[in-house]
Amino acid sequence: MQPVSILSLATETPSHILTQTEALATARDLIGDQFSDFERLAAVYANAGIQTRQLARPVDWYRSPRSFLERTDAYLEVALDLWVTAAIRAMDEAGVPAGRIDTIVTISSTGIATPSLEARAMARIAFRNDVARVPVFGLGCAGGATGLGLASKLARATPGSAILFVAVELCSLALRTDRADKADLVSTALFGDGAAACVLRSGEDGFVQITGSAEKTWSDTLDIMGWQAEPTGLGVVLNRAIPVFARKEMRQAMQEMLAPQGLAIEDVDQFICHPGGAKVVDAIESALALNQGALVKEREVLRDHGNMSAPTVLFVLDRYRREGLPKLSVLSALGPGFTASSLTLRCAA
Known part of the structure; x- marks a missing residue:
């Protein structure tokens, strides 16, 4: 491809x-x-x-x-x-x-x-x-x-x-x-x-190449995150169980998203994750068996900007790329659906 x-x-x-x-x-x-x-x-x-x-x-x-x-x-x-x-x-x-x-x-x-x-x-x-x-x-x-x-x-x-x-x-x-x-x-x-x-x-003329993408949506999870229509606008739906869900489900979801590309979690040099919150970052580190504190740029973006929803993971990617991306990275985010989404990123470095 x-x-x-x-x-x-x-x-x-x-x-x-x-x-x-x-x-x-x-x-x-x-x-x-x-x-x-x-x-x-x-x-x-x-x-x-x-x-x-x-x-x-x-x-x-x-x-x-x-x-x-x-x-x-x-x-x-x-x-x-x-x-x-x-x-x-x-x-x-x-x-x-x-x-x-x-x-x-x-x-x-x-x-x-x-x-x-x-x-x-x-x-x-x-x-x-x-x-x-x-x-x-x-x-x-x-x-x-x-x-x-x-x-x-x-x-x-x-x-x-x-x-x-x-x-x-x-x-x-x-x-x-x-x-x-x-x-x-x-x-x-x-x-x-x-x-x-x-x-x-x-082509291959950018700072990184996207070589694959995948998603996983869990059934019966509509109440975890989203909006509800209200007279004054959009009201937030946010379930406090998100960190628990991420800790339980993220590893298998990542395995399922990577497998069609012939990849395993252990092949990935750097995970670049949407920092939904401090507990979510902790949960992802635990689920993917990363060293505690491995998602350092995620915590930096959360510290400086909070959770900005969709753009946030791109702020994280920007910080990693300024330090130099490794050969194989996976960018991922969790969102309403409830859905996990991932991109496989490769560069010549």
């Missing part, structure tokens, strides 16, 4: 920085009175492994109840800005101008945009008017891996074409203050906002 190269990788975050100390204080003010044992539950902020996150809006914006319309307006403005900035930086690094992009894949699950973000970006970036648009909604935290896999398949199917892949999420817009539950409390301790973009093309 012909490899597909990632020619470039750009990451971007909003300018509004929230420290974890500020996040705890804000949550105490906004939703603390809805939990009789808030101070006990607040330990999640200290245990999340996060120091700072970036938000779509200044923290005071979240102090007022927001309608679905207000959240959507914020999404359309900020997500588009991040999309455009990350895309331009990725195309510049790749040396591929907008007019040479043949297909655009956009991954986003934290807002609704119809026309979709890449269509709106065409007013600001000189893409051709015959560029193919592939907007994808609903992948959540798995979107960085699954979407990149989709982009690689499109590149492989059309040799010589240039594929622009952009993932952007504004998780902070899902904050509820009217009837928060424990999932909302955890989300205020965990999630941030960000975007990442790549340019892909068939």
Whole structure:
């Protein structure tokens, strides 16, 4: 199977920085009175492994109840800005101008945009008017891996074409203050906002080649992670059993995803994982029998940005590539479905 190269990788975050100390204080003010044992539950902020996150809006914006319309307006403005900035930086690094992009894949699950973000970006970036648009909604935290896999398949199917892949999420817009539950409390301790973009093309001229991709979805797991529609917007569904599930299921899932490629877990030089949270990172290390602390870049990204959903694993990949990727890596993420997604990455190093 012909490899597909990632020619470039750009990451971007909003300018509004929230420290974890500020996040705890804000949550105490906004939703603390809805939990009789808030101070006990607040330990999640200290245990999340996060120091700072970036938000779509200044923290005071979240102090007022927001309608679905207000959240959507914020999404359309900020997500588009991040999309455009990350895309331009990725195309510049790749040396591929907008007019040479043949297909655009956009991954986003934290807002609704119809026309979709890449269509709106065409007013600001000189893409051709015959560029193919592939907007994808609903992948959540798995979107960085699954979407990149989709982009690689499109590149492989059309040799010589240039594929622009952009993932952007504004998780902070899902904050509820009217009837928060424990999932909302955890989300205020965990999630941030960000975007990442790549340019892909068939061949071996990039910093790494995608040589395989795979997914596994477990049946009867719809309640583990996702969104539920509410009058004020999208409300988070987040099951506290995710780390336990990952510890139990991830090893077999990885074996099943690698086996058709003739690979085993022991063949992989580096796993590059979506850091859903500190406990999830611990669980993946345990499941894959990695040395404790092996997923160092995952913890660094979580510390500096929180869980940004789909783009997060690309932030992790960017840190690993700056230090030099080994010969064989596997990029993976878990997300709604409940689904595990993986990409096999090879480079000449």
